[in-house]
Amino acid sequence: MGAAGKTQDVTIELPPGATVGAGGVLNLEHQDGEGGHGPALDLTQRDWPGLDWEEVAGRVEFWLRALVGFSSVTNSAGETALAPWLAEQLTAGLGPRVEVELIRTENDAYERYALSALVRGQGPQTVVLTGHYDTVGVDAYGPHAALAFDPDALRSALITALAANPAPSAADALALEDLRSGDFLPGRGALDMKGGLAVGLALLEAYSALPSPPGSLLFLAVPDEEEGSSGMRTVAAGLGRRARGWGLELCGAVNLDAEVDPGDGSAGRTVFLGSVGKLLPSVLVVGRPTHAGDPFSGLSAAALAAEVIRDVDCHPGLADPGLEGEAGTAPVLLQVYDLKPHYDITTPEMVWCAFNLLTRTLSPHQVLERFRVQTQESLERALERAAGRAALAGAALGLAQAPTVLSYAELLGRVEGRSGTAGLEELGALARSLADDPSLDTPRICQQLVQAAVRLADLTPPAAVVTFGSLYYPPAQLPGTPGGQRLHRAALAAAQATAGRSGQSVGVRRFFTGVSDVSFLGATLGEQDFAAVRANTPAWDVRFGRRADPGDGLCLPTVNAGPWGRDYHQRTERIHLPYATRVLPGLVWQLSGELLGRST
DSSP states (O other): OOHHHHSOOOOOOOOTTOEEOGGGOEEEOOOSSOTTSOOOOOIIIIISTTOOHHHHHHHHHHHHHHHHTSOOBTTSHHHHHHHHHHHHHHHHHHGGGOEEEEEEOSSOSSOOEEEEEEEOOSSSEEEEEEEEOOBOOSGGGGGGGGGTTOHHHHHHHHHHHHHTOSSOOHHHHHHHHHHHHTSEEESTTIIIIIHHHHHHHHHHHHHHTSSSOSSEEEEEEESOTTTTOHHHHHHHHHHHHHHHHHTOEEEEEEEOOOEEOSSSSTTTSEEESEEOEEEOEEEEEEOBOOBTTSGGGSBOHHHHHHHHHHHHTTOGGGSOOOBTTBOOOOOEEEEEEEOOSSOOSBOOSEEEEEEEEEESSOOHHHHHHHHHHHHHHHHHHHHHHHHHHHHHTTOOOSOOSOOEEEEHHHHHHHHHHHHHHHHHHHHHHHHHHHHTOTTSOHHHHHHHHHHHHHHHHTOOSSEEEEEEOSOOBOOEEOOSSHHHHHHHHHHHHHHHHHHHHHSSOEEEESOBOSOOTHHHHSOOOOHHHHHHHHHHOTTHHHHHOSOSOTTTTOOOOEEEEOOEEEOTTSTTOEEEHHHHHHTHHHHHHHHHHHHHTOOO
């Protein structure tokens, strides 16, 4: 486990009236007095008077609609254009009160930029507000795809379509109710995560209007979170250096990503003290092709892969055990396909399958070993099943040897043993060639490299290679440092005060489970973890660079506090407007002020 996993949880006495509910949620209702975390700085009423919260709410909705109206699907021309457009808007609106910079992403086949907007205050203390502006595509909207970036037109079209369904699903019935209520705004990216960015932009404007704010506010909007996080990885790698050059002291960050809540919003109104990690453990299964008229002379890779998928998909025993109060999440199959380039009457030789696994405590090496052991057991069972069916048919299975299961690093050892450095050089050249093709995503590059290595190693079936198919997101937790403890206290204080002002409960939980860029801002990758990930991620060097630590050792204490809504990535993606415009801004404002208003 890397440095992120080695940090100590901060233990702080709970405020009076706080209760711990299901899933480890800390429910905070308003309490008079200071509580157990020191005096709260109520910035909305006392320390920074005169702020017009109606105006802030209006500016949040303005920015939300403007951002949703700007198509910025990952890897599109719109994604390239959004940050320069936003830089122009901020410069025109705030003038010399804001320092704007565009940062070109590194190790990236696409041209895209992160945006940095700094409003300086009286002291060096600085709070970062951040989020991503890229979105997933619009295919899910079907005939309404052209309306995906027009919230009002989309709402009308969706209401008409949903109301016309005589037997709607529970999810569609809820979507219709929500859209008719007027409390939810639909649109691609409204929830994930332009709503959070809108809050950050509105607060940046409000902060710039203060006569003498106590510290600085830095707004960061990054691209490519939906695929490779090249935006945050680039920014995090240089943020410490930039801050020193600006004469600033980074004291904490708030990621503004959204939470999904199918209920009344009580789960969505949450401050998260960390973010789960993510791995893409993947398996390339190798069978022996055979003609369909002679099925037992070989063994289809599809049959072998089916056994692996049956044993792995949603298996709780392969989940990260998690921490007390927050159970781990079972792995889920994200990709499966055979590698036949065309149709014929021969069974598949190779099948690729990739699984998502969220991590809290498991190291990459532990995950790889768990999947290797499970894959070995699955292939052995598949062989037994095939042999039994052959016997029932009065035939003998033409594949009798025990299965071989290797990690990718072990496979490379086989390649070198068979063909020396020439084989490794051939794979390196192939990796560079594949990386130059922007149409190939990282899992596809990894699959093609594993497939080529299997050929070079002349791996005998039945076999499988267990690898990682994409970027590793380390789990992030608040460190047990003074800065981590200060941010923890600030989160508790802001949540309690917000509950008092809004009359709604506000939760505090350990881990945001949506996977986020917090992994590169608030965590570091230890040497052992980096070695295991790099050695077993075929595309690591050509896609992510050779740097061991994506965050350059920054490990900035970071929490997540964003809007809530429903169905992100779906056609009914929608954000709850009252919370996003009238409650969340005060929560983030006070959380920032808690950090800027105290130095110890």
